[in-house]
Amino acid sequence: xxxxxxxxxxxxxxxxxxxxxxxxxxxxxxxxxxxxxxxxxxxxxxxxxxxxxxxxxxxxxxxxxxxxxxxxxxxxxxxxxxxxxxxxxxxxxxxxxxxxxxxxxxxxxxxxxxxxxxxxxxxxxxxxxxxxxxxxxxxxxxxxxxxxxxxxxxxxxxxxxxxxxxxxxxxxxxxxxxxxxxxxxxxxxxxxxxxxxxxxxxxxxxxxxxxxxxxxxxxxxxxxxxxxxxxxxxxxxxxxxxxxxxxxxxxxxxxxxxxxxxxxxxxxxxxxxxxxxxxxxxxxxxxxxxxxxxxxxxxxxxxxxxxxxxxxxxxxxxxxxxxxxxxxxxxxxxxxxxxxxxxxxxxxxxxxxxxxxxxxxxxxxxxxxxxxxxx
Numbered sequence: 367x368x369x370x371x372x373x374x375x376x377x378x379x380x381x382x383x384x385x386x387x388x389x390x391x392x393x394x395x396x397x398x399x400x401x402x403x404x405x406x407x408x409x410x411x412x413x414x415x416x417x418x419x420x421x422x423x424x425x426x427x428x429x430x431x432x433x434x435x436x437x438x439x440x441x442x443x444x445x446x447x448x449x450x451x452x453x454x455x456x457x458x459x460x461x462x463x464x465x466x467x468x469x470x471x472x473x474x475x476x477x478x479x480x481x482x483x484x485x486x487x488x489x490x491x492x493x494x495x496x497x498x499x500x501x502x503x504x505x506x507x508x509x510x511x512x513x514x515x516x517x518x519x520x521x522x523x524x525x526x527x528x529x530x531x532x533x534x535x536x537x538x539x540x541x542x543x544x545x546x547x548x549x550x551x552x553x554x555x556x557x558x559x560x561x562x563x564x565x566x567x568x569x570x571x572x573x574x575x576x577x578x579x580x581x582x583x584x585x586x587x588x589x590x591x592x593x594x595x596x597x598x599x600x601x602x603x604x605x606x607x608x609x610x611x612x613x614x615x616x617x618x619x620x621x622x623x624x625x626x627x628x629x630x631x632x633x634x635x636x637x638x639x640x641x642x643x644x645x646x647x648x649x650x651x652x653x654x655x656x657x658x659x660x661x662x663x664x665x666x667x668x669x670x671x672x673x674x675x676x677x678x679x680x681x682x683x684x685x686x687x688x689x690x691x692x693x694x695x696x697x698x699x700x701x702x703x704x705x706x707x708x709x710x711x712x713x714x715x716x717x718x719x720x721x722x723x724x725x726x727x728x729x730x731x732x733x734x735x736x737x738x739x740x741x
Contacts, residue, residue: 383667
Protein backbone atom coordinates (compact mmCIF):
# COMPACT_ATOMS: atom_id res chain seq x y z
CA UNK A 367 0.00 0.00 0.00
CA UNK A 368 1.35 3.42 -0.96
CA UNK A 369 0.06 6.89 -1.70
CA UNK A 370 -0.22 10.28 -0.06
CA UNK A 371 -2.58 9.17 2.73
CA UNK A 372 -0.02 6.56 3.77
CA UNK A 373 2.72 9.19 3.68
CA UNK A 374 0.47 11.49 5.72
CA UNK A 375 0.27 8.81 8.40
CA UNK A 376 4.03 8.36 8.29
CA UNK A 377 4.31 12.12 8.91
CA UNK A 378 2.26 11.74 12.10
CA UNK A 379 -1.33 12.33 10.96
CA UNK A 380 -3.86 9.50 10.82
CA UNK A 381 -6.32 10.07 7.95
CA UNK A 382 -9.88 9.25 8.96
CA UNK A 383 -12.94 9.39 6.73
CA UNK A 384 -15.63 11.92 7.64
CA UNK A 385 -18.51 10.03 6.08
CA UNK A 386 -20.53 6.91 6.76
CA UNK A 387 -23.23 5.38 4.60
CA UNK A 388 -24.47 1.85 4.09
CA UNK A 389 -23.50 1.85 0.40
CA UNK A 390 -19.86 1.68 1.53
CA UNK A 391 -20.44 -1.79 2.90
CA UNK A 392 -22.43 -3.07 -0.06
CA UNK A 393 -19.96 -1.97 -2.73
CA UNK A 394 -16.81 -2.70 -0.73
CA UNK A 395 -15.54 0.87 -1.01
CA UNK A 396 -14.86 1.24 2.72
CA UNK A 397 -12.82 -1.95 2.89
CA UNK A 398 -10.92 -0.84 -0.21
CA UNK A 399 -10.23 2.60 1.29
CA UNK A 400 -8.68 0.91 4.32
CA UNK A 401 -6.81 -1.78 2.41
CA UNK A 402 -5.54 0.25 -0.54
CA UNK A 403 -5.84 3.97 0.18
CA UNK A 404 -4.63 4.32 3.76
CA UNK A 405 -7.83 5.41 5.53
CA UNK A 406 -7.40 4.59 9.23
CA UNK A 407 -10.67 5.52 10.95
CA UNK A 408 -14.14 6.95 10.42
CA UNK A 409 -16.34 9.62 11.95
CA UNK A 410 -20.05 10.26 11.69
CA UNK A 411 -22.46 12.91 12.90
CA UNK A 412 -26.20 13.68 12.56
CA UNK A 413 -25.66 15.66 9.36
CA UNK A 414 -23.84 12.74 7.72
CA UNK A 415 -26.55 10.26 8.68
CA UNK A 416 -29.26 12.67 7.56
CA UNK A 417 -27.68 12.85 4.10
CA UNK A 418 -27.13 9.10 3.95
CA UNK A 419 -30.64 8.10 4.99
CA UNK A 420 -32.66 10.77 3.19
CA UNK A 421 -30.79 10.87 -0.13
CA UNK A 422 -30.18 7.17 -0.67
CA UNK A 423 -32.53 4.28 -1.44
CA UNK A 424 -30.62 1.59 0.42
CA UNK A 425 -32.37 2.23 3.75
CA UNK A 426 -35.92 1.90 2.42
CA UNK A 427 -36.30 -1.81 3.08
CA UNK A 428 -34.85 -1.57 6.59
CA UNK A 429 -37.19 1.31 7.47
CA UNK A 430 -40.15 -0.66 6.11
CA UNK A 431 -39.27 -3.73 8.19
CA UNK A 432 -38.91 -1.72 11.39
CA UNK A 433 -42.12 0.20 10.67
CA UNK A 434 -43.97 -3.13 10.51
CA UNK A 435 -42.75 -3.79 14.06
CA UNK A 436 -44.40 -0.51 15.16
CA UNK A 437 -41.07 1.14 15.94
CA UNK A 438 -41.29 4.92 16.08
CA UNK A 439 -39.15 7.11 13.81
CA UNK A 440 -36.57 7.97 16.45
CA UNK A 441 -36.08 4.32 17.40
CA UNK A 442 -35.61 3.49 13.72
CA UNK A 443 -33.02 6.24 13.34
CA UNK A 444 -30.95 4.89 16.22
CA UNK A 445 -31.28 1.29 15.09
CA UNK A 446 -29.94 2.28 11.67
CA UNK A 447 -27.07 4.34 13.10
CA UNK A 448 -26.09 1.66 15.62
CA UNK A 449 -26.21 -1.04 12.95
CA UNK A 450 -24.12 0.96 10.47
CA UNK A 451 -21.52 1.95 13.05
CA UNK A 452 -21.26 -1.65 14.25
CA UNK A 453 -20.68 -2.84 10.68
CA UNK A 454 -18.01 -0.16 10.16
CA UNK A 455 -16.34 -1.18 13.41
CA UNK A 456 -16.16 -4.75 12.12
CA UNK A 457 -14.60 -3.60 8.85
CA UNK A 458 -11.99 -1.57 10.75
CA UNK A 459 -11.36 -4.28 13.37
CA UNK A 460 -8.26 -5.74 11.73
CA UNK A 461 -6.62 -2.31 11.53
CA UNK A 462 -7.68 -1.59 15.12
CA UNK A 463 -5.87 -4.72 16.30
CA UNK A 464 -2.83 -4.23 14.08
CA UNK A 465 -2.38 -0.66 15.34
CA UNK A 466 -2.85 -1.77 18.95
CA UNK A 467 -5.86 0.48 19.29
CA UNK A 468 -4.24 3.64 17.92
CA UNK A 469 -6.52 3.69 14.86
CA UNK A 470 -9.43 1.75 13.42
CA UNK A 471 -12.05 3.66 15.41
CA UNK A 472 -15.55 4.57 14.28
CA UNK A 473 -17.33 7.46 16.03
CA UNK A 474 -21.02 7.62 16.92
CA UNK A 475 -22.40 10.92 18.18
CA UNK A 476 -24.81 11.30 21.07
CA UNK A 477 -28.25 12.81 20.53
CA UNK A 478 -27.37 16.49 19.89
CA UNK A 479 -30.72 17.68 21.26
CA UNK A 480 -29.42 16.51 24.66
CA UNK A 481 -26.12 18.40 24.39
CA UNK A 482 -26.96 20.47 27.46
CA UNK A 483 -28.23 17.54 29.55
CA UNK A 484 -25.32 15.81 31.30
CA UNK A 485 -27.24 12.93 32.86
CA UNK A 486 -29.22 12.09 29.72
CA UNK A 487 -26.06 12.16 27.59
CA UNK A 488 -24.15 9.95 30.00
CA UNK A 489 -27.01 7.45 30.16
CA UNK A 490 -27.32 7.30 26.37
CA UNK A 491 -23.56 6.94 25.91
CA UNK A 492 -23.42 3.84 28.08
CA UNK A 493 -26.46 2.38 26.33
CA UNK A 494 -24.89 2.93 22.91
CA UNK A 495 -21.62 1.30 23.97
CA UNK A 496 -23.59 -1.78 25.01
CA UNK A 497 -25.68 -1.79 21.81
CA UNK A 498 -22.76 -1.43 19.41
CA UNK A 499 -20.66 -3.85 21.42
CA UNK A 500 -17.34 -3.21 19.70
CA UNK A 501 -14.01 -2.16 21.29
CA UNK A 502 -13.21 0.24 18.45
CA UNK A 503 -16.27 2.42 19.00
CA UNK A 504 -15.73 6.03 20.01
CA UNK A 505 -18.61 7.95 21.54
CA UNK A 506 -18.75 11.53 20.28
CA UNK A 507 -19.52 14.02 23.03
CA UNK A 508 -19.91 17.75 22.30
CA UNK A 509 -17.53 20.00 24.23
CA UNK A 510 -20.31 21.99 25.87
CA UNK A 511 -20.09 22.87 29.56
CA UNK A 512 -22.60 20.08 30.16
CA UNK A 513 -20.68 17.67 27.93
CA UNK A 514 -17.33 17.91 29.72
CA UNK A 515 -18.49 15.96 32.81
CA UNK A 516 -19.74 13.28 30.40
CA UNK A 517 -16.22 13.06 28.96
CA UNK A 518 -14.71 12.63 32.42
CA UNK A 519 -17.18 9.94 33.45
CA UNK A 520 -16.88 7.97 30.22
CA UNK A 521 -13.09 7.95 30.35
CA UNK A 522 -13.28 6.89 34.01
CA UNK A 523 -15.57 4.05 32.92
CA UNK A 524 -13.04 2.89 30.32
CA UNK A 525 -14.99 4.14 27.28
CA UNK A 526 -13.14 5.73 24.35
CA UNK A 527 -14.32 9.24 23.55
CA UNK A 528 -14.24 11.63 20.61
CA UNK A 529 -14.81 15.11 22.06
CA UNK A 530 -16.34 17.18 19.28
CA UNK A 531 -17.24 20.76 18.35
CA UNK A 532 -14.08 22.40 19.62
CA UNK A 533 -13.40 25.82 18.16
CA UNK A 534 -11.25 27.72 20.68
CA UNK A 535 -7.95 27.00 22.41
CA UNK A 536 -9.51 27.79 25.81
CA UNK A 537 -12.26 25.29 25.10
CA UNK A 538 -9.62 22.72 24.13
CA UNK A 539 -7.81 23.30 27.43
CA UNK A 540 -11.03 22.45 29.27
CA UNK A 541 -11.36 19.27 27.19
CA UNK A 542 -7.82 18.17 28.03
CA UNK A 543 -8.64 18.77 31.69
CA UNK A 544 -11.83 16.69 31.50
CA UNK A 545 -9.93 13.85 29.81
CA UNK A 546 -7.11 13.84 32.37
CA UNK A 547 -9.57 13.98 35.25
CA UNK A 548 -11.27 10.90 33.84
CA UNK A 549 -7.98 9.02 33.71
CA UNK A 550 -7.10 10.11 37.24
CA UNK A 551 -10.50 9.06 38.55
CA UNK A 552 -10.07 5.65 36.95
CA UNK A 553 -6.56 5.32 38.35
CA UNK A 554 -7.74 6.18 41.87
CA UNK A 555 -10.35 3.44 41.56
CA UNK A 556 -7.52 0.98 40.95
CA UNK A 557 -8.48 0.32 37.33
CA UNK A 558 -6.17 0.00 34.32
CA UNK A 559 -5.60 2.98 32.05
CA UNK A 560 -4.63 0.80 29.12
CA UNK A 561 -6.87 0.54 26.07
CA UNK A 562 -8.75 3.81 26.62
CA UNK A 563 -8.42 6.16 23.66
CA UNK A 564 -9.59 9.68 22.95
CA UNK A 565 -9.40 12.38 20.30
CA UNK A 566 -10.32 16.05 20.57
CA UNK A 567 -12.06 17.21 17.38
CA UNK A 568 -10.93 20.76 16.68
CA UNK A 569 -12.99 22.31 13.86
CA UNK A 570 -11.02 24.23 11.28
CA UNK A 571 -12.67 25.52 8.08
CA UNK A 572 -15.69 27.04 9.81
CA UNK A 573 -13.35 29.50 11.56
CA UNK A 574 -12.22 30.89 8.19
CA UNK A 575 -15.81 30.99 6.95
CA UNK A 576 -16.88 33.16 9.90
CA UNK A 577 -13.72 35.29 9.77
CA UNK A 578 -14.32 35.90 6.05
CA UNK A 579 -17.89 37.00 6.78
CA UNK A 580 -16.72 39.53 9.36
CA UNK A 581 -14.01 40.89 7.10
CA UNK A 582 -16.47 41.18 4.23
CA UNK A 583 -18.88 43.17 6.41
CA UNK A 584 -16.15 45.67 7.27
CA UNK A 585 -15.06 45.89 3.63
CA UNK A 586 -18.68 46.60 2.73
CA UNK A 587 -18.44 49.68 4.93
CA UNK A 588 -14.94 50.64 3.76
CA UNK A 589 -13.69 49.12 0.50
CA UNK A 590 -10.15 50.34 1.16
CA UNK A 591 -9.77 47.61 3.80
CA UNK A 592 -9.86 44.81 1.21
CA UNK A 593 -6.15 44.89 0.47
CA UNK A 594 -5.21 45.05 4.15
CA UNK A 595 -7.40 42.09 5.06
CA UNK A 596 -5.98 39.93 2.29
CA UNK A 597 -3.18 38.89 4.69
CA UNK A 598 -5.78 37.06 6.82
CA UNK A 599 -7.61 35.19 4.07
CA UNK A 600 -7.26 31.44 4.60
CA UNK A 601 -4.92 32.00 7.56
CA UNK A 602 -7.12 32.42 10.66
CA UNK A 603 -8.44 28.85 10.93
CA UNK A 604 -5.02 27.26 10.47
CA UNK A 605 -3.42 29.70 12.94
CA UNK A 606 -6.12 28.93 15.50
CA UNK A 607 -5.55 25.18 15.07
CA UNK A 608 -1.78 25.60 15.35
CA UNK A 609 -2.23 27.33 18.70
CA UNK A 610 -4.36 24.37 19.78
CA UNK A 611 -1.49 22.08 18.80
CA UNK A 612 0.88 24.27 20.81
CA UNK A 613 -1.38 23.72 23.82
CA UNK A 614 -1.38 19.96 23.14
CA UNK A 615 2.43 19.94 23.21
CA UNK A 616 2.48 21.96 26.42
CA UNK A 617 -0.10 19.90 28.31
CA UNK A 618 1.41 16.55 27.28
CA UNK A 619 4.86 17.68 28.44
CA UNK A 620 3.60 18.26 31.99
CA UNK A 621 4.55 15.87 34.82
CA UNK A 622 0.85 15.24 35.37
CA UNK A 623 0.46 13.68 31.93
CA UNK A 624 3.82 11.90 32.08
CA UNK A 625 2.66 10.10 35.24
CA UNK A 626 -0.55 8.97 33.52
CA UNK A 627 1.40 7.88 30.45
CA UNK A 628 3.76 5.86 32.63
CA UNK A 629 0.72 4.16 34.13
CA UNK A 630 -0.35 2.99 30.67
CA UNK A 631 -2.57 5.83 29.40
CA UNK A 632 -2.72 6.67 25.68
CA UNK A 633 -2.50 10.30 24.63
CA UNK A 634 -5.60 12.18 23.53
CA UNK A 635 -4.73 13.24 19.99
CA UNK A 636 -5.95 16.48 18.42
CA UNK A 637 -8.23 15.66 15.50
CA UNK A 638 -8.61 18.24 12.74
CA UNK A 639 -12.29 18.29 11.77
CA UNK A 640 -14.30 20.34 9.27
CA UNK A 641 -11.42 20.09 6.81
CA UNK A 642 -13.27 20.55 3.53
CA UNK A 643 -12.49 23.89 1.89
CA UNK A 644 -15.57 26.12 1.85
CA UNK A 645 -13.99 29.09 0.04
CA UNK A 646 -13.24 28.15 -3.60
CA UNK A 647 -10.38 30.64 -3.67
CA UNK A 648 -8.50 28.55 -1.09
CA UNK A 649 -6.58 25.39 -2.00
CA UNK A 650 -8.81 22.34 -1.63
CA UNK A 651 -6.27 20.60 0.64
CA UNK A 652 -5.32 23.60 2.77
CA UNK A 653 -6.71 22.17 6.02
CA UNK A 654 -4.67 19.00 5.60
CA UNK A 655 -1.45 20.40 4.13
CA UNK A 656 -1.15 23.08 6.81
CA UNK A 657 -1.73 20.85 9.86
CA UNK A 658 0.85 18.09 9.64
CA UNK A 659 2.76 16.97 12.71
CA UNK A 660 3.12 14.09 15.18
CA UNK A 661 0.16 12.61 17.10
CA UNK A 662 -2.67 14.07 15.02
CA UNK A 663 -5.77 12.82 13.22
CA UNK A 664 -7.41 14.51 10.23
CA UNK A 665 -10.96 13.47 9.38
CA UNK A 666 -11.81 14.29 5.78
CA UNK A 667 -14.96 14.11 3.66
CA UNK A 668 -14.75 12.07 0.47
CA UNK A 669 -13.91 15.10 -1.70
CA UNK A 670 -10.93 16.07 0.48
CA UNK A 671 -9.67 12.49 0.57
CA UNK A 672 -9.72 12.44 -3.25
CA UNK A 673 -8.07 15.86 -3.52
CA UNK A 674 -5.32 15.13 -1.00
CA UNK A 675 -4.65 11.70 -2.50
CA UNK A 676 -4.11 13.47 -5.82
CA UNK A 677 -2.12 16.58 -4.93
CA UNK A 678 -1.67 16.94 -1.17
CA UNK A 679 1.66 18.22 0.12
CA UNK A 680 3.53 16.21 2.76
CA UNK A 681 5.73 18.47 4.89
CA UNK A 682 5.86 19.34 8.61
CA UNK A 683 3.57 22.34 9.15
CA UNK A 684 3.12 22.22 12.93
CA UNK A 685 6.69 23.21 13.74
CA UNK A 686 7.84 25.86 16.21
CA UNK A 687 8.27 28.31 13.31
CA UNK A 688 4.72 27.67 12.07
CA UNK A 689 3.32 28.15 15.56
CA UNK A 690 5.26 31.40 15.95
CA UNK A 691 3.79 32.64 12.66
CA UNK A 692 0.31 31.66 13.89
CA UNK A 693 0.74 33.92 16.91
CA UNK A 694 1.80 36.77 14.64
CA UNK A 695 -1.24 36.35 12.38
CA UNK A 696 -3.73 36.19 15.22
CA UNK A 697 -2.15 39.11 17.07
CA UNK A 698 -2.46 41.24 13.92
CA UNK A 699 -6.04 40.04 13.37
CA UNK A 700 -6.91 41.12 16.92
CA UNK A 701 -5.15 44.45 16.48
CA UNK A 702 -7.40 45.08 13.49
CA UNK A 703 -10.43 44.78 15.75
CA UNK A 704 -11.48 41.16 15.21
CA UNK A 705 -12.54 39.10 18.23
CA UNK A 706 -11.48 35.48 17.72
CA UNK A 707 -13.03 34.43 21.03
CA UNK A 708 -16.40 35.76 19.89
CA UNK A 709 -16.02 33.93 16.57
CA UNK A 710 -15.14 30.59 18.14
CA UNK A 711 -16.79 30.41 21.55
CA UNK A 712 -19.96 32.35 20.84
CA UNK A 713 -20.93 32.15 17.18
CA UNK A 714 -19.40 28.87 16.03
CA UNK A 715 -19.96 26.79 19.16
CA UNK A 716 -23.61 27.85 19.34
CA UNK A 717 -24.11 27.28 15.62
CA UNK A 718 -22.38 23.90 15.77
CA UNK A 719 -24.66 22.50 18.47
CA UNK A 720 -27.73 23.98 16.80
CA UNK A 721 -26.84 22.67 13.33
CA UNK A 722 -26.38 19.11 14.58
CA UNK A 723 -29.63 19.33 16.53
CA UNK A 724 -31.49 20.56 13.44
CA UNK A 725 -29.94 17.80 11.29
CA UNK A 726 -30.99 15.22 13.87
CA UNK A 727 -34.55 16.57 14.04
CA UNK A 728 -34.77 16.64 10.24
CA UNK A 729 -33.51 13.08 10.11
CA UNK A 730 -36.19 11.84 12.50
CA UNK A 731 -38.85 13.76 10.54
CA UNK A 732 -37.63 12.25 7.25
CA UNK A 733 -37.93 8.74 8.66
CA UNK A 734 -41.39 9.63 9.97
CA UNK A 735 -42.36 10.73 6.46
CA UNK A 736 -40.96 7.53 4.98
CA UNK A 737 -43.03 5.52 7.46
CA UNK A 738 -46.16 7.45 6.49
CA UNK A 739 -45.66 6.55 2.83
CA UNK A 740 -45.52 2.89 3.76
CA UNK A 741 -48.72 3.02 5.80
